[in-house]
Amino acid sequence: MAITGVLRAAMMQLRVLDLETSVDFYTQVVGLFEVGRTSDGRVLLKAYDEFDHHSFVLRQAETAGMDFIGFKVASDDYLKYLADATKKFGLPVEEIPANSDQPGFGRRISTKVPTGHRVDFFADVEQSDPKPGIENPEIWTVEPRGIGVATFDHALLFGPSASETVRYFMEVCGMAAVEKGLLPDGNTLVTWLTCANRTHDVAVLEFDQPGKLHHVAYKLDNWNDIGHAADIMTMNEVTIDAGPMRHGVTRGQTIYFFDPSGNRIETYASGYSHYPDMPVRVWDFDHIGKGIFYYTRQLNDNFLKVVS
Numbered sequence: 001m002a003i004t005g006v007l008r009a010a011m012m013q014l015r016v017l018d019l020e021t022s023v024d025f026y027t028q029v030v031g032l033f034e035v036g037r038t039s040d041g042r043v044l045l046k047a048y049d050e051f052d053h054h055s056f057v058l059r060q061a062e063t064a065g066m067d068f069i070g071f072k073v074a075s076d077d078y079l080k081y082l083a084d085a086t087k088k089f090g091l092p093v094e095e096i097p098a099n100s101d102q103p104g105f106g107r108r109i110s111t112k113v114p115t116g117h118r119v120d121f122f123a124d125v126e127q128s129d130p131k132p133g134i135e136n137p138e139i140w141t142v143e144p145r146g147i148g149v150a151t152f153d154h155a156l157l158f159g160p161s162a163s164e165t166v167r168y169f170m171e172v173c174g175m176a177a178v179e180k181g182l183l184p185d186g187n188t189l190v191t192w193l194t195c196a197n198r199t200h201d202v203a204v205l206e207f208d209q210p211g212k213l214h215h216v217a218y219k220l221d222n223w224n225d226i227g228h229a230a231d232i233m234t235m236n237e238v239t240i241d242a243g244p245m246r247h248g249v250t251r252g253q254t255i256y257f258f259d260p261s262g263n264r265i266e267t268y269a270s271g272y273s274h275y276p277d278m279p280v281r282v283w284d285f286d287h288i289g290k291g292i293f294y295y296t297r298q299l300n301d302n303f304l305k306v307v308s
């Protein structure tokens with residue numbers, strides 16, 4: 001099946017408390033590259049293995065958290081479909097002109113999903129350096145530094161009416177549920193959703209406060225990269241929340257850690273490939289600890305309570 005609709009989770013604008021401290025953290029420790037700054041002082045960043053202009057935007061603010069998550073779609077025609085289908089679903093749609101608040105980006109449509117998160121979609125993005133080579137390409141064009149994250153991967157969103165946000169992502173955006181975690185009564189607590197072949201592009205968990213970010217994840221290749229990331233975190237006195245470890249859910253290998261503002265970040269590696277013929281994998285409440293933290297088999301308190 002060709003990927004014809006929403007291609008992938010591709011960017012996030014994140015609020016931070018001290019901009020320059022955060023820029024140092026994300027460039028020197030996480031290993032993103034600064035590609036520009038906006039006239040209102042936001043900093044545009046990307047990972048070394050991405051073509052798109054930027055995948056991460058830092059904005060100084062009084063509180064940490066996410067401004068919005070962005071998904072790249074296959075065509076402008078699909079954006080037109082999404083605008084109509086989002087309105088029919090009953091959600092607001094704002095049209096954002098090309099090259100306005102996100103340099104290098106074509107026009108976007110923006111909505112607010114029932115969990116209270118702003119979600120943007122876009123089809124056209126200019127490329128920027130560094131980016132992968134395309135003619136007899138080497139494995140990178142600039143040597144990864146710090147943790148050396150490769151690409152934007154996914155985010156876990158916390159908010160009320162999670163089932164309605166999941167319904168929007170599935171019925172309107174064409175995403176597929178890959179795995180689910182259940183509450184003791186059998187209702188859904190959390191759903192992991194994919195746009196294409198990844199184990200997940202976004203996950204949504206029922207929570208009493210709207211618009212919360214549990215974590216945003218960048219991709220690493222393998223266990224060795226995760227171990228290297230842990231070394232870099234320790235040498236830079238980064239606060240690690242959990243890991244290095246594996247998830248039962250998606251089988252991904254992971255570390256959760258905090259940026260200087262208290263936003264939770266994840267380095268995520270491996271995980272299986274999803275195809276549309278696969279059934280949804282389900283974790284009942286008694287096993288959800290093992291699903292998230294496969295080795296300790298129990299959740300820590302922070303994990304379900306600390307959000308930004």
Ligand SMILES: [Fe+2]
Pocket residue numbers: 154155156215217266268
């Ligand atoms: Fe994650």
